[in-house]
Amino acid sequence: MTQSTTPPLDAGLVFVEQPDRAAMQRLVRGAEREGETLWVDAGGVAETYGLLDEAASRRDLRGIRVARAFQAHQHHQLVRDLVSEASARTALVVAPNLAALYETADGPAAATERLFDGSLTLLADLADALEVPVLVSAPHGTDAHRAAIRERAADVIECRRTSQGYAFETDEFDTTAYWHRGWWQTTIPYWVGLYGAVDGEPAAAETVPATLGEVAVE
Amino acid sequence: MGRTNPTYRGFLDGYEREFDDYRRALRRRHQADFDRLFDGARAFADAAGYANHLDRDTLVLLSMLLAHEERLREQAKELERLRAAVEAGDGADAATGAGEGRVDSEGSSVVFAVDVTDDAVYVWSRDGPDAVVARDENYTPSLFVAADRRPREWLRDRLDSDPKVVRTATVERRRSLRADGPEPVLRVDVDRPSEVSTLAREIRTVHEPDAWAPGRLRLFNVDLTPKFRYCLETDTRPVPTEPLRTLALSLSERAVADDDLTELRCGGDPLADDETAVLEAVAARLRERDPDVLVLSSAALVPLLAERAADRGVALQLGRRPGYRRLAGDSTYESYGRVGHSPARYDVPGRAVVDRSNSFLWDEGGLAGLLDLVDRSWKPLQETAWASIGSVFTAIQIREAFDRGVLVPWRAWEGEAFKPARTLHDADRGGFTFEPRVGLHEDVVEIDFASLYPAIMCVHNLSPETVRCDCHDTDDVPTLGYSVCDEPGFVPSVLQPIIDDRADLKARMRATDDPDERARLESRASALKWILVTCFGYQGFSNAKFGRIEVHEAINAVARELLLDAKATLETGGWRVLHGIVDSLWVTPARDDREPLSALTNAISRDQGIPLEHEDDFAWVAFVPTADGRRGALTKYFGKVAGRDEYKFRGIECRQRSTPEFVADAQRDLVEALDDHREPEPVADRLSVQLSTLRRGAVDPDALVVRKRVSKPLADYQGRTRTVAALERYADHGIDRAPGQSIRYVVVDNDKRSRARVRLPFEADGYDESFYADLLCRAAESVLSPLGWDRGRIERHLRDTRDARLSSFE
Structure with missing residues (x-):
């Protein structure tokens, strides 16, 4: 089975819309990385039990380096630190819950907004300079912050939870098959993609399975 | 013949008038400086007149310089006097004596209150039985700005025209505990104490955005409470030596x-x-x-x-x-x-x-405990009384930082360093726990590591600047591989005196026969205990001034290993570990040929450098299962102390503040019944009696008061809870209950959804029997569940005995 459950990640600032913690972890695990992942964490997304799914081993954490921020100023400093931490080996940068700490910060809003804008700009610039994907999310962020990120982003991945697992959607990618331990759950669009529709237009691009075939692997 | 040349004094007056416009354009405090210059020129008019020099301008300047020389000489003399006083050992007081009208420049410090206002600071001290006040008009609080040279000098220029700023200076300070050494920073002296935070905010939101990226200017010594700041900045020790009235x-x-x-x-x-x-x-x-x-x-x-x-x-x-x-x-x-x-x-x-x-x-340590903390922190009595333990601990650290020339950050900018996710996986864990073995165990000993976390920080030198230091590449923290620097750490230097003094206070408590003295010592020991309890959590607290998450992780890693090592030693020595959590172990004999417990705990104490102390001998201890009955609940147990008529309760209902007195008493009564019989049935019989008292309506509503803490304003509550009903009743009486405050109520009809559900204690004349019967049964379940009786089994027993009682009347 060559079908991937997560979209390929292109260089640039990538806004992952409304993932929960596990969806962000899934995207990072699914990314094909030749090199290092740098992760600036907020709100405990880098929880290692989630990064290691049940079948995986500690080795799967190899190549991921994490620094956690617990408040806005630390977060902004860590985003700056990224510039010196990053190297030619860096293949992916992740900054989940980008707005969260700025939204709960003490002090005048004008000051924390500057910090947030600064962090967002730095991440976008870093993506261009390193030519790597920089994944950011703001699942509980204000509309204004999410709009600001969306405006900066080169790409947006929409993320949904379905009864069969996570579905990711970009301009060029739809999740059409869901990996379960030991077997794949496919969807009609998956088979349509493989063999074409019988009658012109495919059925509605439903990613939630309707009547589904199960394909056992191995 | 009169004089044709004007006198020097006459010349000087005219000369000064030439600068009238110049003087007018100066700010007021500089006008005063200007005037002093000419005072200096006048001070030597005799000599200038006598010299009859052609170049009178030079005479004026020379006289001004001479006046300066004189003031420098006087200041040097004063400095010498102060230095001598400091070396003689009463430094704080000598230094505070510098201002005019200050008391105690010679005697010992007796300051007990400091009133900071924008016009002046009033320093109150005791002179024998009398209170005396000294007025300090020259005090100007200082904040600091660290930045590279260009933004720093740019800011200095901007602030020079800010009327809130008295003066600026470039001085050398350390920006953080981890800084290699002092570096130039800008000191900004603020005219009025109340304007420090305004100025800090303006630097952040008005000045910095004009030219620099956010965070280029870092602010320090901003959010210190005013009295505390005054004492630190002027070296005023606010510790009265006279007993206070x-x-x-x-x-x-x-x-x-x-x-x-x-x-x-x-x-x-x-x-x-x-x-x-x-x-x-x-x-x-x-x-x-x-x-x-x-x-x-x-x-x-x-x-x-x-x-x-x-x-x-x-x-x-x-x-x-x-x-x-x-x-x-x-x-x-x-x-x-x-x-x-x-x-x-x-x-x-x-x-x-x-x-x-x-x-x-105040509740924990009384005046003696508070004054002990004032002495450590230099936070004056009123501010220490009001402060949380966390902020007193911070104040003690801040004082140490002042001594070390380290600035106090306004915002915590320092995050953790990037680390491999695998290290995070190993590090991001709490303390170690041996799950309690559910059941009633006889002959149990509780042993505790004394002040475990602070002791670990001291023994292993764990501090924000020592853990993962830049100068060592050693593997000093078990399982995490973090290096720890050998240089004496900041946190240990703050904590070690507290640990030592507390041990000393406890030793003196044991030695004294005087009950008043013992109470005073106990108050002080208790205040220190709370500091030690708090200091660990504070290392991982996101807003801590000197906290660092890696220190928190390192402490946990050491503590886990330590508990595991101790367990191995105890088991090898013939003891069984029934339960272990954080710093305590409950053990019971496993073999007849076991080693004496004291020999084992001594060996462990020696190995770890941290005393493992005997806490209590229990005749029996019962560990309570979790609600689903499958595992032992942590910190939920009760037991009888050996040799004394005394019980210890942890985590069960009678220890919870919300539990009504009647239920708490009833639960303690059930535990005593358990002690008498060590069987479940007699305990359930006792419960049956308590339930019938309750159902007869014979309990005083005062004993049924439930206490809760309000977590949010009334308007924010969604459901129709008992808390909401009580808050509405408080509001009816015009009593405002804010989040964080307590409310007290008696449940009168739990089926209602309106405010009729509860009454406030002073309104209550009855109660909802079934609501309280349910609370009582839950409390009984905590007592009986270690013996394997759940709620269903208890109810069956109650039903059977009632039926049996009824049948006995037939």
Whole structure:
């Protein structure tokens, strides 16, 4: 089975819309990385039990380096630190819950907004300079912050939870098959993609399975 | 013949007038400086006149310089005097003697209160029985800005025209504990103490955005409380050596809400029946006792007494001078996920105010405990009384930082360093726990590591600047591989004296026969205990001034290994570990040929460098299962102390603050029944008796009061809970309950959804039997579940015995 459950990640600032913690972890695990992942964490997304799914081993954490921020100023400093931490080996940068700490910060809003804008700009610039994907999310962020990120982003991945697992959607990618331990759950669009529709237009691009075939692997 | 040439004095007056425009354009404080220059020129007019020099301008300048020389010489002399005084050992006082009109420049420090206002600071001290005040008009608080040279000098230029700023200077300080050494930073002296935070905010939101990226200018020494700041900056030790006189005034919350002063008590005694007489009595007590400390049941008494006295025309003055000041509005804050309420604070001139409703430390340590902490932190009495333990610990650290020339960050910018996710996986764990073995165990010993976490920090030198230091590449923290620097750490240098002093206080407590002395020592030991308990959590607290998550992780990693090592030693020595959590182990003999426990604990103490102490011998201990009954619940147990008629309860209902007194008493009664019989049936029989008392309506509603803490404002509650019903009733009585405060109610009809569901204690004349029967059964289940009886089994027994009783009447 060559079908991937997560979209390929292109260089640039990538806004992952409304993932929960596990969806962000899934995207990072699914990314094909030749090199290092740098992760600036907020709100405990880098929880290692989630990064290691049940079948995986500690080795799967190899190549991921994490620094956690617990408040806005630390977060902004860590985003700056990224510039010196990053190297030619860096293949992916992740900054989940980008707005969260700025939204709960003490002090005048004008000051924390500057910090947030600064962090967002730095991440976008870093993506261009390193030519790597920089994944950011703001699942509980204000509309204004999410709009600001969306405006900066080169790409947006929409993320949904379905009864069969996570579905990711970009301009060029739809999740059409869901990996379960030991077997794949496919969807009609998956088979349509493989063999074409019988009658012109495919059925509605439903990613939630309707009547589904199960394909056992191995 | 008159003189054709004007005299030097005449020339000087004209010369000065030439600069009138120049002087006018100066700011006022510089005008004063300007005037002093010409005072200097005049001071040597005799010599200048005599010299009869052609170049009179030079004479003027030379005279000004000479005046400067004179002042420098005087200052050098004063400096020498101060240095000698410092070396003679009374440094703090000598230094504070620098200002005019200050007391105690020679004697020992007896300062007990500091009133900081924008015009002047009033420093109150005791001179024998009398209180004396010194006025300091020259005090200007300082904040610091660290940045590269260009932004720093740019800011300096901008601030020079800010009227809030008295002066700026470039000085050398360390920016953080981890800094390699001091570096140039900008010191900004602020005219008025109240303007420090305004200025800091302006630097961040007005100045910096004009030219620099956010965070290029880092601010330090911004959010220090005013009295504390004054003491640190002027080296004023606010520790009275004379015993302080206190006066206690208390009034119930309800009476405060009703503005009813007739219930007011002074030192525990009621005063009078009508308001005017009460106010006069308070005024008389204040005059007679002339207290240094006002211990108030609530700070709200300050405005209430002042207003009522004004209305009634009674000459009542709470302070040593007229008036009072409100320091901060009431506010709600969240700390460690718990909502707290901080009510308004008040200053009265010349007296420290202790607000008992808002002083955890007063309750725990009393005046002796507070003064001990004042001595360590230099946070004056009133601010220490009001402070949380966390902020007292921070204050102690800040004082140490001042001594080391380290600045106090305004915002915590330092995050953790990037680390491999695998290290994070190993590090991001708490302490180690051996799950308790559910059941009733006989012959159990509890052993505890004394002050485990602070001791670990000291023994292993764990501190924000030592853990993962840049200078070592060693593997010093088990399982995490973090290096730890050998240089004496900051946190250990703060904690070690506290650990040592507490051990010393406990030793003196054991040695003394004098009960008063023992109580005083115990108060101080207790205040220190709370600092030690808090210091660990503070390392991982996101807003901690000197915290660092890696220190938190390292402490946990060491503690886990330590507990595992101890367990292995105990098991090899013939003991079984029934339960272990954080710093405590419960053990019971496993073999007859076991080694004496004291030999094992001594060996462990020696190995770890941390004393493992014998805490308690239990005749028996019962560990309670979790709600699903599948595992042992952590910190939920009860037991009987061996050889004494004393029980220990942890985590069960009778220890929870919300549990009504009747239920708590009943539960303790059931535990005693368990001790008598060690079988479940007699305990259930006892419960049956308690239930019938309850159902007969024979319990006083006062014993059924439920206490809860309000977590949010009434309007934010969604459901129709009992808390909402109670809050509505409080509101009906005009009593405002803010988040963080307690409410008390009796449940009268739990099926209702309106405010009729509960009554406030003073309204209650009955109760909801089935609601309380349910609470009682739950409390009984905690007692019986270690023996394998769940709620269903208890109810079956109650039914069977009732049926049996009924049948016996047939």
